[in-house]
Amino acid sequence: MTTGRAPARRTRAHRALRRVAGREAFAPRRGAAHTPRETPERDSSAQRRLSRLNLTMLLPLLATVGAVQIAVDADSRLDAVVLGVGVLAGMVAFVRWAAGDVLGVAVPCLAVSTAVWFYGSVLSDCHSAFYGLLITGVHVVPRLPRRREAGAVALALVVAVIGAGHLLTSGDAAAADLVGYVVVPTGVTVVVTGVMFPNQKFYDVVRELEESREREAELAVVRERMRFASDLHDIQGHTLHVVKLKTALARKLVRADADRAEQELREIHDLVADTIRQTKELAYAQRRLNLSAELENAKNLFEAAGIRVHVDREAEVDPRAGELLGQVLRETTTNILRHARATEVRITLAAAGITIVNDGASGDAPPRFRGLATLRDRLADDGGGLTAERTDGRFLTAASFPRLGGGDTL
Template identity: 65%
Template sequence: MDANPPGERGVARGRLRRLNLVMFLPVVALGGVLVVAIDSREWWHVVVLGLGAAAAMVSFVRWAAGDVLSVALPCLVVGAGVWVVGALAVDSDSAYFGLAVVASLSIPPLPRHRTAMAVGVPLFVLAVGVARLLTAQGAAQDGDLVQYAVIPTGITAVMIGVMFPNKRFYDVVQDLEDSRDREAELAVARERVRFASDLHDIQGHTLHVVKLKVALAQKLLHSDIGRVEEELREVHALVADTIAQTKELAYAQRRLNLSAELENAKNLFEAAGIDVRVDRRAEVDSAAGELFGQVLRETTTNILRHAQATQVRITLAESGISIVNDGAQEAGRLSGLAALRERLTAAGGELTAEQVGGRFLTAAEFPPRPATTGRGRR
């Protein structure tokens, strides 16, 4: 597999490797135990064949961790030595087991000479098998050729060949994760650009108007002092209003349209490769829509920045909104949500933000309005 250990965001690769470790390490261990138990007739046979089984398990564990190349050379040497001693001295036709496992795990991730190694190791297995036939006491039987040369060489070659598509599969998973990370970063960058655009809308127009009014006041300074005072008062009011709008934008308190924020959140999540579903159970109360839009915007940013989400569910009710995402990571205090909680509390609402397992729930709710009923006739 990949020679590098899984990165901080290599969640999918990490899960696949843990799954392989749980499912196949017992199989490798059982194979090694069977080789030792069946072919050992003396105590030193157990030691020799046990070394091959140990090399196989060590390489498998490191492969599952993503750094098999750190133990590839010593494990290959041990596996090759066990096959030589096993075939020539122990009369074990299964002593190639450790070498086959180590080679199949170590060769595909090699940065260079993979093809040469993929051909060379089976040829080495074949050469040792042929040497066993040539040095055997008495005439070699046809069964010995199959037992010590054909089968070991074929199984080793097949195991190595099978692991090349497996390596390619992991590469594809890594490429997909890298692409997803880039999409998430791009989505956050787009959000920043949108924020910058909003800031420009607020301040750009104001500064241009201020420039014109100051220039006009400068021209009228010696001819119409009353008009100059009026222009300066308007400049003062305009700057004060711009300061207020800038503060609202910085603290996500600018008036927002919930429908627009919902569409924007869907676009951001889809751009980041996240499956998003929206459940509209009722039309949102117009009085709560602005605050819900702020909650949705802040939660969207938090998911993109702090989670490894694959699914997001947004539920809208008349007096509430909830956003649930998977891939939640341990995070510090989310100051944006803390500020929104204060605003919602002040408006009579409630904000919930809690993590349960790998899922994170963000929900805002106002008490339902009492139903309006007419008076019945007596």
């Protein structure tokens, strides 16, 4: 029993759910601190890999170049110590740059490396003393929150002015000194700084892609919650409307036709009991599911989150196993979106089983997913089995019904 107002109510309910879901997707989590753009960036798998790659490939090279320059250019033990301090300041700046928080050590590293260049140019005769300032400056300037171009110009001017100080303090300055203390240091600084600007843009793009992927995954989970809310509305909305009408009818019949009123009350009782049963099934993922529909939904969710999906159909799934396998697929999809940093998911369908493998699984502890534990018990009751394990950064979820598959398991 329905009325013409029910569709309008459902539409309003869906609009409200969308508004709530939208606020939940984009509102900051309670207690989460806002992370400015130029403070330590959000840790992500891509940024961690890039950081490790930079440290592995470039840090030894930069340190070796600095050591060679000290060995060649230092005329005394004091020169070697001072130049070593400059190289150390550059290495600290590089390491913190790779970690994403070079601005935290920018001032002391710049001060130390500038002082070393001043010592090498004005107080000593070490034209390679600008090396520490070069390494520090080219990693700090592109990370400045604003006026980066002005910072690049200021860095080149500092190198040039300090280098020119050697010409002023040296009584026998020649063209070679101009080249060694002004032209070469300033030119190298300008070139390397110019290269670092597009490099920083690359890192910004990587960070934005990671953030976009996380937002897509959150939106996919929100869409799944909306689908759950829609199913709940389908179950309870119609029932409550019918109960309201039957209750009003029973009130009218309670004196005029007691038997009919009693019948209406029995129907109300049965209807409410059935609704409670369906709600429990929905809450514990036991509602009848269509495996094909769940597979299509999982593909859409993964693709929306930027995750590649591969589906292998080794055989047509037995209809008797389809419902429970659909529940396994739905629960696994939710777990991947919420708990993994997956980039690829492979789904394999057999006659009586399903296997889902995803990458991006972190940690070595045994997985603990309450939904999968509940499904494992249900599959065991029906003669099936469910396996969930993590190895080498990959998470495998496999469910099968050996008896339906003629003894073959996944």
